Amino acid sequence: MMAAMTKSCLPARQKEDEDINQEVPQNYIVPAVSPTKPSSTPTTVQPHLLDSASAPISWQPVTALPAATALSVPPSSTEPLSKPSDCLPTAQSSDERNWQASQVCVRDRNAVMFNNPLMSDVTFCVGTGHNIKKIPAHKYVLATGSSVFFAMFFGGLSEDVKEVEIPDVEPVAFQNLLRYLYTDEIQLEADNVLATLYAAKKYIITHLAQACVSYLETSLSARNACVLLSQGRLFEEVHLMQRCWEVIDAQAEEALRSEGFCDIDHKTLETILSRETLNAREASVFVAVMRWAEAECRRQGHDVTAENKRQVLGPCLHLIRMPAMSLEEFANGPAQSGMLTPQETMDIFLHFTAQNKPELAFNCKHRKGLMQYRVHRFQSSAYRSNQWRYRGRCDSIQFSVDKRIFIVGFGLYGSSNGGAEYHVRIELKKNGLVLGQNVTKFKSDGSSSTFPVLFDNPVQVEPEAFYTASAVLDGSELSYFGQEGLAEVQCGKVTFQFQCSSDSTNGTGVQGGQIPELLFFC
DSSP: OHHHHHHHHHHHHHHHHHHHHHHSOTTOOOOEEOSSOOOOOOSSOOGGGTTTTSOOEEOOOOSOOOGGGOOOOOOOOSSOSSSTTOOOOOGGGGGTOOHHHHOOSHHHHHHHHTTOOTTOOEEEEESSGGGOEEEEEOHHHHHHHOHHHHHHHHSTTOOOOSEEEETTSOHHHHHHHHHHHHHOOOOOOTTTHHHHHHHHHHTTOHHHHHHHHHHHHHTOOTTTHHHHHHHHHHHTOHHHHHHHHHHHHHTHHHHHHSGGGGGSOHHHHHHHHTOTTOOSOHHHHHHHHHHHHHHHHHHTTOOOOHHHHHHHHGGGGGGSOGGGSOHHHHHHTGGGTSOSOHHHHHHHHHHHHOSSOOOOSSOOSOOOOOOOEEEEOEEEEEOGGGOEEOOSOEEEEEEEESSOEEEEEEEEEOBSSSOEEEEEEEEEEETTEEEEEEEEEEEEOSSSOEEEEEEEEEEEEOTTOOEEEEEEEESOSEEOEEEEEOSEEEETTEEEEEEOOTTOOSSOOSSSBSOOEEEEEO
8 A cells, every 4th residue: 555655656746846947947056155154243334344244155157147036236336435445345246246135134234325326316416616526325214314304305395306416514424424324323533523413403313413412522622612612502502512611611711722712703702701700811811802803804804903803803892801900911911902992091091090990891890710619638637746748759649520520729738847838740640641730839837728739721520530639849848748538528519539549659648648639610
């Protein structure tokens, strides 16, 4: 019975094999996948790495392939993505690689399409003049990442456009925007972050805009705070503006001397000069405003004269608090600048010297500046019998804070053997890099009080990082010193953590020693 069943099945199986052989073209060779394991996919995928990261595939040589089995590989981008060696698979490799199969996720496949004319259905002409770049893109990808692009290509008033001109965006910024939409990758540099922020704002790509703002906040310093304040006002970035004000207020002298101060707009200049908390001498404010007026004259094509500078300044001139200067500063500066009328000059001189002072168009009060805090890390001090000595050695202590502050200087102990004068060098370092220093001298009166020694400019200190405060004093050896030191001290809204420093060669540590106080703004 079993033999009969086996015999009866043979013709049917043989017929099935014949049908299969007839369906497969004779010149079709099934690709053989190499047993080599593909390399792991990196966290951030660069388009030019996609091809090399694919699994190796070997093909048997054939004379021809049916149309249905033809393989497609995207041609090279119209422009290099970042450098000449960065290129996508070429059209010549279409007989060798199935690029779609080698991309393991949607992001990888979209990355291949970035800046690629393959299947592109829109071209952007970005920039102006000789800087115009033609950039291919795909409407679907753009519309899924931006409501502006969706309205442009698929909204009720959309048109079937093949080419879009964008003269107000820089090509590198637009490519940063597209890179984010295609790959979620964000590439920002100091020279393109503002342009990228503008593009992200224009096309309402919120996360990219936030990344630009975070980048700007990270790179914020006194050198660029005024420019970033101006840009923050333009983009209505309130948090960025607040961070800029923190830096400008605390480090006003340095911010006013920066090259970027001359590039701000008139409204930003007005807001800075109106600032009550500006921590700067009024003579420095005047010098900075004169530099800005000269630059503005050139921007408007005017000759740089006192009359034209006063004209471009307008009401801002009277925001400089000239009566708050010293008589010497006023006489050697504004009085000889030609910026004031003879009557204004005379009235301000009378304000300094006369008992009956005339009314002035200038604010006579000093700016309040920032409130200065001091954190004291010892609970008591001692002297004489314990004989702590200043011997020209280094006293150091490390500290960290939980909130961004600006270190103004240190409070130091003086002589325990009557009044004395000290020569001192103070430093503030992070990871061995000197952030601020000053070489000066101070006088002590023989009391256990501390005496302030300040940096030329306040030094910005970021939270959750350790900094080293150091002082080297030469003078009377016997000095007061601190005892019962605290490892953690709360001062206002700022918490300080202290730990010993290997730079200390004179015995100062957490429990006792020198550098009893840190002076700061917050």
